[in-house]
Amino acid sequence: MKPRSGRTFIGISGWRYAPWRGVFYPRGLAQRRELCYAARTFTAIEINGTFYSLQRPQSFRDWRQQTPDGFVFAVKAPRYITHVRRLRDIETPLANFFASGLLALGERLGPILWQFPPSLRYDAQRFTDFLTLLPQTTAQALTLARRRDTDRLRGRTALPRLHEAPLRHAVEIRHPSFCEAAFIEQLREHQVALVVADTAGRWPMIEEVTADFVYLRLHGDRELYASGYGAAALDVWARRIRA
Secondary structure (H helix, E strand, O other): OOOOOOOOOOEEOOOOOHHHEOOOEOOOOOHHHHHHHHHOOOOEEEEOHHHHOOOOHHHHHHHHHOOOOOOEEEEEOOHHHHHHOOOOOOHHHHHHHHHOOHHHHHHHEEEEEEEOOOOOOOOHHHHHHHHHHOOOEHHHHHHHHOOOOOOOOOOOOOOOOOOOOEOOEEEEOOOHHHOOHHHHHHHHHHOOEEOEEEEOOOOOOOOOOOOOOOOEEEEEOOOOOOOOOOHHHHHHHHHHHHO
């Protein structure tokens, strides 16, 4: 039987970068047109601003309107949950995140990316509690979002009516203590993807399939956040993707 093939999305981690203007973006392109341009060059983009602060619902609606059918956004989860609270007492912050507007992306909503700091060690119980809290469907996300902090988010929420659909989550780890079978099995149990992250050897790169999709992040071939990928390196990643 011929193996089933999936769809590959190739994208970038954000789109508002001044050094790209006149290089990737055509000289003279208005900044308000940069997302439209990038979304017609790539099939996916990470929303990076959500990592630093909650965005407004209208922003998500605008981003949806500026992108074509078949395009997806990966939404980076708040560092307040992953880095500040370090997964402790996060029920309300989680509700605030899902109420803040990302569900307004509708069919453009791709995976939610949970990136953890290099200082966060693996704790089985902490991750069991975290993974259990994550909504697996849009209906579960709406139920969670209704438990938001209404005072903090007054006038800044979007709770749209949506067709029932699965939500996908991906976690990116950076501490070597996660390199154990128990963590991999936890992710498989909850159908959460483990990000395959190329960090030029700085942090672990674990190539395990733990969900029905795979998430790759390429941070640098030879130098973290600095080096690009030449033809030979891209050929290697193309073979990995096909596999």
